[in-house]
Amino acid sequence: MSILILADHDDGQLAPATLNTVTAATQIGGDIHILVAGDASGEVAKSAAAIAGVSKVLTADDAALAHGIAENVAPLIQSLASGYSHLLAPATTTGKNIMPRVAALLDVMQISDIIKVESADSFQRPIYAGNAIATVTSQEAVKVVTVRSTAFEAAAAEGGSAAIEAASGSADAGLSSYVKSELSSSERPELTSAPIVISGGRGMQDGSNFAMLEKVADKLGAAVGASRAAVDAGFVPNDYQVGQTGKVVAPDLYVAVGISGAIQHLAGMKDSKVIVAINKDEEAPIFQIADFGLVADLFDAVPELESSLG
Amino acid sequence: MKVLVPIKRVIDYNVKVRVKADNTGVELANVKMAMNPFDEIAVEEALRLKEAGGADEVVAVSIGPSQNQETIRTALAMGADRGIHIEAPHEIEPLAVAKLLKEVVAREEPGLVFVGKQAIDDDCNQTGQMLAALLGWAQGTFVSGIEIKGDSANVVREVDGGLEHLEIKMPAVVTVDLRLNEPRYASLPNIMKAKKKPLDSMSAADLGVDIEPRLTITRVEEPPARAAGIKVSDVAELVDKLKNEAKVI
Numbered sequence: 237m238s239i240l241i242l243a244d245h246d247d248g249q250l251a252p253a254t255l256n257t258v259t260a261a262t263q264i265g266g267d268i269h270i271l272v273a274g275d276a277s278g279e280v281a282k283s284a285a286a287i288a289g290v291s292k293v294l295t296a297d298d299a300a301l302a303h304g305i306a307e308n309v310a311p312l313i314q315s316l317a318s319g320y321s322h323l324l325a326p327a328t329t330t331g332k333n334i335m336p337r338v339a340a341l342l343d344v345m346q347i348s349d350i351i352k353v354e355s356a357d358s359f360q361r362p363i364y365a366g367n368a369i370a371t372v373t374s375q376e377a378v379k380v381v382t383v384r385s386t387a388f389e390a391a392a393a394e395g396g397s398a399a400i401e402a403a404s405g406s407a408d409a410g411l412s413s414y415v416k417s418e419l420s421s422s423e424r425p426e427l428t429s430a431p432i433v434i435s436g437g438r439g440m441q442d443g444s445n446f447a448m449l450e451k452v453a454d455k456l457g458a459a460v461g462a463s464r465a466a467v468d469a470g471f472v473p474n475d476y477q478v479g480q481t482g483k484v485v486a487p488d489l490y491v492a493v494g495i496s497g498a499i500q501h502l503a504g505m506k507d508s509k510v511i512v513a514i515n516k517d518e519e520a521p522i523f524q525i526a527d528f529g530l531v532a533d534l535f536d537a538v539p540e541l542e543s544s545l546g
Numbered sequence: 547m548k549v550l551v552p553i554k555r556v557i558d559y560n561v562k563v564r565v566k567a568d569n570t571g572v573e574l575a576n577v578k579m580a581m582n583p584f585d586e587i588a589v590e591e592a593l594r595l596k597e598a599g600g601a602d603e604v605v606a607v608s609i610g611p612s613q614n615q616e617t618i619r620t621a622l623a624m625g626a627d628r629g630i631h632i633e634a635p636h637e638i639e640p641l642a643v644a645k646l647l648k649e650v651v652a653r654e655e656p657g658l659v660f661v662g663k664q665a666i667d668d669d670c671n672q673t674g675q676m677l678a679a680l681l682g683w684a685q686g687t688f689v690s691g692i693e694i695k696g697d698s699a700n701v702v703r704e705v706d707g708g709l710e711h712l713e714i715k716m717p718a719v720v721t722v723d724l725r726l727n728e729p730r731y732a733s734l735p736n737i738m739k740a741k742k743k744p745l746d747s748m749s750a751a752d753l754g755v756d757i758e759p760r761l762t763i764t765r766v767e768e769p770p771a772r773a774a775g776i777k778v779s780d781v782a783e784l785v786d787k788l789k790n791e792a793k794v795i
């Protein structure tokens with residue numbers, strides 16, 4: 237068996253979720269290759285080649301492959317697919333955009349967002365916002381799989397010395413072109429890989445009140461997240477959203493502030509190691525899954541928390 | 547231009563899902579069903595495009611058992627012009643759905659397909675991308691803004707790090723995200739009117755598509771339960787527990 241992983245990157249840096257996907261591939265077993273498709277992504281290829289357990293890195297460098305344009309990347313993966321038993325990608329917005337297009341081109345059904353490898357052809361994945369876990373078996377000739385990064389440890393970023401080879405076959409399909417990005421700039425750690433996350437919900441009342449959470453986050457080295465309710469209310473941008481339709485996080489510590497705990501939110505954070513809930517409504521469902529619950533007005537508790545962290 | 551909107555009938559998002567005792571799936575009997583919330587956003591966007599003069603017909607299509615006609619009627623009550631029901635079993639995979647939709651597209655020749663980015667039952671997030679692949683069309687996924695300019699569309703995509711703007715050539719498939727719009731409620735007069743709107747019915751076999759499942763679901767189970775912890779009395783106790791007991795700060 238051999239496995240091809242689509243690296244997630246921005247042409248400058250390899251996204252950490254790629255490391256978790258390598259671990260999933262290791263559990264499947266077989267030769268592990270990584271495809272770095274992009275434009276001038278030589279540094280990314282070097283990082284990929286250094287990951288422990290990877291035997292080969294394929295690079296495809298073309299202006300048409302910049303920004304992960306699905307219409308251009310998917311045919312490239314299709315052309316490389318023969319000889320591989322599995323095609324994997326992290327279930328990031330890039331992987332989720334490209335891999336179903338690859339699966340359809342290959343006429344196979346994709347298995348989305350796996351959280352456990354049972355065997356080379358059997359996987360567990362959450363359904364109904366994580367309220368049920370399905371074990372899915374595939375007899376497809378090539379298994380197209382996206383991997384939930386929080387469910388797998390990261391592979392060691394150093395220690396490997398894979399060969400780097402150029403892959404050909406890319407072209408511009410002429411269907412989509414990149415215009416621009418508006419990326420949230422933050423000095424804080426990235427939400428999905430941060431060791432501590434502090435999130436606010438509708439109880440925050442206003443976007444400006446998130447400054448309170450940011451102060452705590454800066455003392456803890458934490459990322460700041462939000463519930464869908466807070467995003468819908470316009471308090472914070474959508475890339476803060478933790479939940480079924482947002483990001484899935486599993487930090488060592490998750491602090492939910494003014495979040496009631498709708499099942500859609502719990503779907504995105506209930507695998508966190510330690511959960512703290514601060515809410516003035518003692519009946520809030522979030523308390524049913526919190527390790528430490530504090531029934532208090534967040535406008536008193538959060539500043540007090542910040543000052544007590546020194 | 548015609549806009550095609552595929553809609554899925556799913557368990558209502560407010561319902562607490564229960565796994566069947568025999569671990570073959572989740573309990574669907576006597577459970578409230580509704581249109582997939584993301585598909586409601588797709589219907590709304592198609593209607594807004596039509597109201598702004600950018601489209602002349604909105605066609606809703608749903609694949610599944612006969613009850614899916616109720617879901618189509620909901621879209622018609624919101625304002626869609628016409629419905630197409632494709633009779634199929636409830637459990638049908640995204641690849642088969644995409645193949646059926648490809649045949650519908652061949653017959654209807656829409657300029658745009660608006661569809662929800664994922665269904666809240668199987669959480670697959672595949673159908674739109676697969677349909678675009680089978681048609682050889684451009685795809686704009688997880689879209690929270692769209693502007694049509696002649697034969698192309700500028701879309702704003704919700705990506706992990708923020709927003710991404712793409713220009714996609716039409717015809718195209720657009721999968722919609724939460725912040726695109728707030729779907730309207732159907733008014734009572736419109737619900738009455740919807741009953742008279744045309745709704746065609748056909749089977750998967752009529753479209754010549756093999757819908758046999760490719761994957762086997764061998765077991766469905768409850769996720770491991772997370773036990774409730776303790777209540778702390780104040781911030782000082784919380785910080786103490788986090789430092790000395792959980793050792794996470």
